[in-house]
Amino acid sequence: MPEVTFKPTDRSIDVAVGTALLDVAHETGVGLESPCGGQGVCGQCVVRVREGELEYDGVGMLSEQDEADGYVLACCARLLETPVTVEVLQPAEREGGRFVEAHPGGCAVPPERFPTERERKPMAQVVTLQVAQPEAEDGLSDLDRLTRAISERCGQQQVTCPLAVVRDLAPTLRVDSGRVVATVVQESGCMRVIALEPGNQAPPQYGLAVDVGTTTIAIQLIRLPDAIVAVTRSDYNDQIECGLDVISRINYARKNGRLQELQRRVLGTINRLVKAAAEEANVTSEQIRSTCLSGNTTMIHLLLGLDPEQIRLAPYVPTIHSLAPITAQEAGLDIHPRAPMAISPCVGSYVGGDITAGLLCTEMTGDIDAPCLYMDIGTNGELVIGNRNFLMACACSAGPAFEGGGIGSGMRAADGAIDLVSIDPDSGLPHYTTIGDKPARGICGSGMIALLSELFCTGWIDAAGKFQRNRSNPAIEVQGRRARYRLVRAEKSASNKAIYIDEFDIENIIRAKAAVYAGCGLMLKQLGLEFGDLSTIYVAGGFGRFLDLERAINIGLLPDVPRDRFRYLGNASLIGTHMTLVSSRHRDRLNATARRMTYLELNTDPAYMDQYTAALFLPHTDLDRFPSVRHSVSKR
Numbered sequence: 001m002p003e004v005t006f007k008p009t010d011r012s013i014d015v016a017v018g019t020a021l022l023d024v025a026h027e028t029g030v031g032l033e034s035p036c037g038g039q040g041v042c043g044q045c046v047v048r049v050r051e052g053e054l055e056y057d058g059v060g061m062l063s064e065q066d067e068a069d070g071y072v073l074a075c076c077a078r079l080l081e082t083p084v085t086v087e088v089l090q091p092a093e094r095e096g097g098r099f100v101e102a103h104p105g106g107c108a109v110p111p112e113r114f115p116t117e118r119e120r121k122p123m124a125q126v127v128t129l130q131v132a133q134p135e136a137e138d139g140l141s142d143l144d145r146l147t148r149a150i151s152e153r154c155g156q157q158q159v160t161c162p163l164a165v166v167r168d169l170a171p172t173l174r175v176d177s178g179r180v181v182a183t184v185v186q187e188s189g190c191m192r193v194i195a196l197e198p199g200n201q202a203p204p205q206y207g208l209a210v211d212v213g214t215t216t217i218a219i220q221l222i223r224l225p226d227a228i229v230a231v232t233r234s235d236y237n238d239q240i241e242c243g244l245d246v247i248s249r250i251n252y253a254r255k256n257g258r259l260q261e262l263q264r265r266v267l268g269t270i271n272r273l274v275k276a277a278a279e280e281a282n283v284t285s286e287q288i289r290s291t292c293l294s295g296n297t298t299m300i301h302l303l304l305g306l307d308p309e310q311i312r313l314a315p316y317v318p319t320i321h322s323l324a325p326i327t328a329q330e331a332g333l334d335i336h337p338r339a340p341m342a343i344s345p346c347v348g349s350y351v352g353g354d355i356t357a358g359l360l361c362t363e364m365t366g367d368i369d370a371p372c373l374y375m376d377i378g379t380n381g382e383l384v385i386g387n388r389n390f391l392m393a394c395a396c397s398a399g400p401a402f403e404g405g406g407i408g409s410g411m412r413a414a415d416g417a418i419d420l421v422s423i424d425p426d427s428g429l430p431h432y433t434t435i436g437d438k439p440a441r442g443i444c445g446s447g448m449i450a451l452l453s454e455l456f457c458t459g460w461i462d463a464a465g466k467f468q469r470n471r472s473n474p475a476i477e478v479q480g481r482r483a484r485y486r487l488v489r490a491e492k493s494a495s496n497k498a499i500y501i502d503e504f505d506i507e508n509i510i511r512a513k514a515a516v517y518a519g520c521g522l523m524l525k526q527l528g529l530e531f532g533d534l535s536t537i538y539v540a541g542g543f544g545r546f547l548d549l550e551r552a553i554n555i556g557l558l559p560d561v562p563r564d565r566f567r568y569l570g571n572a573s574l575i576g577t578h579m580t581l582v583s584s585r586h587r588d589r590l591n592a593t594a595r596r597m598t599y600l601e602l603n604t605d606p607a608y609m610d611q612y613t614a615a616l617f618l619p620h621t622d623l624d625r626f627p628s629v630r631h632s633v634s635k636r
Contacts, residue, residue: 002079006030007050007087017081021047021054022074025088026241026261032088033241035405037248038075038255042406045074052084121584122207122224123325123340124185124290127153128200131178142169146193150182156191162338165196172198183289185340187325194289194338206230206281206288207581208335210270211354211574212295212303213237214246214379215403215412216542217269218574221277221288227582231277232574236412238265239302244400245379246298246350250308263305263332271334288335291328292581294344294573296352296380297321304331316349316601322594344577344590348599350395355382356594357576358540360586361569364391365593370535371527373520376572377557378543379403381516384597385523385534391593392527394600396519401512402445402543407505409442409487413546416441416494418487420548423454428473430454430487439494443487443501446546448509451501453551455485456618457632463617465506513557514615519602520559521611526600531559531625540572553629556619560626 001014004024011028022045025032036042040058049070058076059067074086129149134142143166147159161169172180175198183195183205197203209220218234239262243249253259278285293303297318301308306319322345329337344353355376359365364372364386374384381398384391404410404417411417415436421443422431432447434440443451455461460468460476467476467483475486477500484502493499524530537559539547545568552558558566569575579586602608614621623630 002052002081003083004028004079005083005085007085009088015079017079018055019079020075020255021072021077021079021086023258024079025074030088031241032074034075034252035244035248035400036075037243037250037252039248039251040073040076043073046071046089047074047077048072048087048089050085050087052082053080054078054084055080119583119585120225120227122290122582123292123342123587124183124194124205124207124224126202126205126225127182127184129153129178129180129182131173131180133178142173145178146173146180146182146196150184150191150193154184154186154191156186156189158190159193160190161193164338165193169196172196175199185290185325187340194340195286195336203287204283206283208274208288208291208333209574209577209581210291210293211357211571211577212266212270212293212299213354213542213573214249214296214299215240215244217266217273218571219270219273219277220574220578221274221281221283222578222581224290224582227578229578230281230283233273233277235269235273238269241265244403244405246296246308247312247397248400249298249302250312253302253308259302259305259307262302266299266303267332271332274334285335289339290581291333291335291339291341292344292577293341294353294357294577296354296382297346297349298352300343300346300352311349314603316603318346318349321346321348322591342580342587344580345594347393347594347597348395348601350380351382351384351393351597351599353594354573355384355393356590356597357580358569358572359384359391359593360576360579360589361540361572362538363536364388364538365589368535371529371533372536372538373534374538374540375516375520375544375558376541377402377516377539377547378541381512381519383516383519383523385520385527385529386597390527391597392523392600393597394519394523394602396515396602398512398515399508401448401508404442404444406508407443407448408502409499410448410505411442411444413444413446413542417444418442418447418499419444419450419546421447421451421454421487423451423458423460425458428458428460428471429475430485432487440488440492440499441494442499445543446548448501448505449513449555449557450548450551451485451487452506452509452618453548453554457554457629460485461506461618465510465618466503509555510616510618513555514612517556517559517615517620518608518611521615522602522605522608523600525607525611531561534559534561534565536567537561537565538567538569538572540569542571544568545570553626554619554632556615556617556626556629560619560628 005012034045054077058073181202221231242252325340328339344357346352376382381396384393416438484500488499490498
C-alpha cells in the first residue's frame with residue numbers, strides 16, 4: 001500500500017499497487033480532469049512526478065523531453081510498491097460558472113403551457129383525515145381504520161402503508177383523537193401513504209425538479225401545491241472530471257469500481273444543491289416529499305447505477321427507457337426517504353428524458369399543424385422535428401467542442417473565458433470580452449463560434465477553416481503546414497501565456513456544427529421538408545441561451561431562415577420537469593409525447609454521412625442554403 005502525495009495540496013493516501021494514478025486523484029478529491037474518460041488520448045491529465053516511480057504505458061503521448069522531465073498522463077500511470085509524490089499542474093477550475101436559470105429573460109415558453117390552478121396536482125398530495133375512534137366490537141386495527149378513512153376520502157379501494165409509517169401509527173392516531181394529516185401518492189390505482197402527522201395541519205411541503213445534464217445539474221425547490229419556485233440552483237456535474245461527453249463517461253465506467261464512482265459523483269452534486277436550496281428556503285429535507293428528474297439516457301443510467309456500456313455498442317439498446325417511480329431512498333436522494341421520484345422517459349440511446357420534458361415547453365406537443373424544430377445544443381446535440389401529428393428525434397455526435405473540449409485553449413463558460421470576439425477586417429486584430437470581466441484564461445464555445453464567424457466574414461479564414469497566408473496579419477503565425485491565431489498576448493492573459501487558436505481547433509468546431517446541421521438536414525429530407533418549411537425553431541439548453549444567432553448562422557450551425565422564427569427557451573428540461581412535478585395533466589402529456597416520438601439512429605443511417613460531409617465547410621458546400629451569408633461574402 002504505497003503512499004501517494006499530491007502537490008501543491010499535500011493530500012496523501014495509501015492505495016493498492018497497480019491502481020491508476022487518475023483513480024487515486026479522484027479518490028483523494030484532487031481536481032484533475034480527464035476529458036477523454038481516462039482513455040489516454042486527450043493529454044489533459046498531465047502531472048509531474050517529483051519523487052518516486054510509476055509504471056507508465058502512455059509513451060508517445062507526451063514529448064520525449066516532457067517524459068524526461070517527469071511529466072506523465074495520470075490515466076496511463078499506475079502505482080508501484082514505492083511511495084510517490086506528484087504535482088498537479090492545472091487543478092480543475094469550478095468557480096464562476098455561467099449557469100442558465102429556469103426562466104431567463106426572453107424565455108419563449110407560452111403561458112398556456114404552464115399548469116393552471118385547476119390543473120395542479122402534485123405527485124404527493126396532502127389530505128386531512130378524521131380517523132374513527134377504536135371500538136372493541138368492530139374488530140378493526142389502527143391500520144384498518146386509517147386505510148378506510150383514506151379510501152373514503154380519496155375514492156381509492158386499495159391503500160398501502162409502509163412499515164415505517166405503521167410503526168408510529170398507534171401514538172400518532174391518539175395525539176389528537178384521530179385527527180391526522182396524511183401525505184399520499186397515487187400509483188397504478190393504489191394510494192400509498194408516505195407520511196402521517198397528528199393534528200389537522202401538516203408542515204409546508206415541497207417538491208424537487210432536477211435536470212441532470214452532462215456538464216451541469218440544475219434543481220428547483222418548489223412549494224406545493226401552489227407551484228411557487230422557492231429556490232433555483234445550478235452547479236457543474238462532479239462527473240466532468242471523468243469525461244466531458246457521454247461516450248467518455250461510458251468508457252470511464254468500464255473499469256471496476258468506476259460506475260459506482262460516477263453514481264456517487266452525480267448524487268453528490270444533486271444532494272449538495274438540495275442541501276443548499278433547503279437551507280436558503282429554511283426547509284428541512286423531510287418536507288421535500290416528491291421529485292421529478294430528467295436527463296439524457298446515459299446520465300439516467302449512471303444515476304441509477306446501471307451499466308451504460310450497451311448504449312455505445314450496436315444495436316445501441318439501453319437497459320431502460322422508462323421506469324416506474326421509485327423512492328428517494330432507493331435513488332440515494334437526501335430528501336424524505338419515502339418521497340416518490342419519477343424519471344422522465346427516454347426515447348432512444350441518445351435522446352433522453354431531458355428532451356421529452358423540454359418539448360412540453362413548446363407548441364409541438366399542442367395543436368400546431370406547421371412543423372417545428374427543437375434543438376438542444378450542448379455536450380450532446382439532440383434534435384426533434386414535428387407538430388401535432390408526428391415527432392421525429394435524433395442525436396448527433398457533436399462532441400465536447402461547444403463546452404471547450406478538444407480545443408487547445410478551450411474551457412467551460414466560467415470566469416475568464418472569452419465569450420465574445422470581434423475582428424478588425426483590415427488589421428485582423430481581435431477585440432474580445434470575458435465572462436466576469438476577468439483576465440482571459442481560455443475561450444468557451446460561444447466565443448469560438450463568434451471567433452470563427454468573424455474570421456470567416458472578414459476573410460481571414462476560408463470556407464475550409466484555413467488561415468489566409470498571403471495577407472499580412474501580426475496575429476497569424478504559420479508553423480509548418482499549420483497556422484494559428486493569437487487571441488491574447490501573454491502579458492494580458494491570466495497565466496502570462498499567450499492564448500492561441502489553431503486550425504486543428506477550428507476543424508473541431510466545424511465538425512461539431514456540421515454534425516448538428518446534418519442531423520437536422522437528414523430528418524427534414526426523410527420527412528420531405530426543407531428548413532424554410534419550419535414555422536418555429538426552438539433553441540434550448542445552457543449553451544443555446546448564450547448563442548449569438550447571426551454568428552451561429554454565419555458558420556452554418558443554425559439554418560438561414562427569417563430570424564423571427566427562432567425562440568430561446570433557456571433550460572427547457574428544468575421547466576418541463578417542474579411542470580410534470582406539479583401537474584398530473586403534464587405527467588400524462590410527458591408520457592404520451594415519449595410514446596409517439598420516432599427515434600432515428602444516425603449511427604446506422606449511411607445517408608447521414610452525406611449530409612455531414614456537405615456541412616464540413618463554412619457555412620456549407622451549398623451557399624444557396626445560406627443566402628444572407630452568401631450576400632455578406634460577396635460584398636467582401
